[in-house]
Amino acid sequence: MKKRLTQTVRTIVFLALAFFLLWLSFKGTDFRELWAVLKKARYMWLLPAAVVSLLSFLIRARRWNLLIEPMGYKPSLVNAYHSVVTGYFANMIFPRLGEVAKCASLARKEKLPFDRIVGTMLVERTIDVLTVLVILGLTLVAGGTAAGRFLYDDVFNPAGDRLSSSLTRVTIIVVILFALAVLVVVIYFTQRKRLSRWPLLGRVYAFTDGIIDGLKSIVRLKKRWEFLLLTLLLWISYLFMSYFPLLCLGSTSDLGLSAAMYILVVGSFGMAAPVQSGLGAYHWIVSRGLLVAYAIPLEEGLAYATLSHESQMLLIAIAGAISLFALFGRKGGNVLSSVVAKKEV
Numbered sequence: 001m002k003k004r005l006t007q008t009v010r011t012i013v014f015l016a017l018a019f020f021l022l023w024l025s026f027k028g029t030d031f032r033e034l035w036a037v038l039k040k041a042r043y044m045w046l047l048p049a050a051v052v053s054l055l056s057f058l059i060r061a062r063r064w065n066l067l068i069e070p071m072g073y074k075p076s077l078v079n080a081y082h083s084v085v086t087g088y089f090a091n092m093i094f095p096r097l098g099e100v101a102k103c104a105s106l107a108r109k110e111k112l113p114f115d116r117i118v119g120t121m122l123v124e125r126t127i128d129v130l131t132v133l134v135i136l137g138l139t140l141v142a143g144g145t146a147a148g149r150f151l152y153d154d155v156f157n158p159a160g161d162r163l164s165s166s167l168t169r170v171t172i173i174v175v176i177l178f179a180l181a182v183l184v185v186v187i188y189f190t191q192r193k194r195l196s197r198w199p200l201l202g203r204v205y206a207f208t209d210g211i212i213d214g215l216k217s218i219v220r221l222k223k224r225w226e227f228l229l230l231t232l233l234l235w236i237s238y239l240f241m242s243y244f245p246l247l248c249l250g251s252t253s254d255l256g257l258s259a260a261m262y263i264l265v266v267g268s269f270g271m272a273a274p275v276q277s278g279l280g281a282y283h284w285i286v287s288r289g290l291l292v293a294y295a296i297p298l299e300e301g302l303a304y305a306t307l308s309h310e311s312q313m314l315l316i317a318i319a320g321a322i323s324l325f326a327l328f329g330r331k332g333g334n335v336l337s338s339v340v341a342k343k344e345v
Contacts, residue, residue: 021338023279025287030299035298041248046311049244052313057084060124063230067120067133068112070220075110082323083109088335089320090336092277092313099125109252109327134286136265238264245308251300252290259294265309282309 061080068075087102094101099121107114123317221227243260246252252259266289273281286308287301296304 015276018279018281023280025284025305026302028298029302033297034299034303037187037249037251038306041303041307042080043307045244046307049241049308049311050315052237052244053312054319056234056241057081057088057319059230059234059237061235063227064120064124066118066221066223066227066230067123067318070131070222071116071120073110073112073116075106075112079327080106080127081107081328085316085319085323086327088277088316089324092320099299102260105327105336112246113155127231131231132268133305134264135235135261138261189220235264241312242267242308244336245304248307249300249304251296252294252304254345255294259290262293263289263308277313278309279313 023268056079058077061077061084064084065075065077065080068080081105085101086105087098090101091097091098100118103117104114104119106112107117123184160244160297239257239260242263243257246255246260263286267278269280270282270285282304283302286305287298290296290301290304320338321332324336328336
């Protein structure tokens with residue numbers, strides 16, 4: 001009961017933050033101009049974006065299976081696919097818990113150990129972060145000085161300025177936290193035999209052992225070339241998911257793949273915000289990014305962000321409901337809520 005209440009309060013807080021970011025994104029916008037842009041949009045280009053998005057779910061599911069197989073488990077591709085889509089669906093409701101829902105759904109459906117599945121998810125996320133960093137570097141080169149100026153002046157520098165303004169205090173806190181973390185790790189491993197006698201700590205040790213085993217899956221990976229190929233195809237899919245909505249608007253249709261790569265990078269910062277599926281944050285950073293880097297009027301940029309983001313959210317809502325039903329039938333909603341509540345850490 002307490003977990004459900006905490007989860008509800010957290011969801012409401014994040015939703016309020018999302019609406020605040022939406023208000024911030026559309027503040028000062030000429031809505032008549034925005035509506036005029038949306039009326040002229042060529043919506044047919046959202047269809048190939050949706051097809052590529054569904055393909056990306058399948059690619060991610062297959063890549064995830066490759067990480068799970070070295071541990072001796074072989075979940076079906078269909079269940080992995082539905083679990084991936086369910087995770088995206090859950091993230092629309094429970095911010096930052098989509099990955100937990102994805103792992104819990106597959107673990108429950110295939111009767112797999114949840115902690116080991118979480119380990120493979122952490123490997124996935126690490127690889128995705130590294131890939132974004134590589135694409136960021138390529139974007140700064142291919143996108144020219146305008147793209148670089150937006151990333152530095154409007155994203156990185158403000159964060160750096162806030163950090164440097166209290167650098168001494170932050171440094172002291174970081175040093176203390178690092179020392180405490182080292183101490184906890186030392187005690188955790190050196191006193192394992194004694195501490196594991198406690199039921200709660202015993203479960204913690206079992207959970208971390210599973211995560212470590214999952215992380216080792218990348219070392220034991222047998223089909224490494226397929227994994228690399230799938231990773232490449234996955235991010236090519238994301239690139240075209242950013243590109244096709246550009247073709248919907250006359251002002252952005254000629255920007256090309258380099259602009260799509262740029263949007264993919266800056267959009268990833270918005271999607272990483274702790275709100276439901278990047279709601280509001282994505283709209284703000286993409287519209288301002290297009291304005292600074294490519295001189296796209298704010299209303300045009302917001303139109304692009306709205307078309308791109310909301311079409312994906314609609315797709316995920318439909319596909320997610322279907323996947324949740326495919327996994328757990330009519331009790332899917334209750335199952336999703338329960339597995340997230342139980343597995344939330």
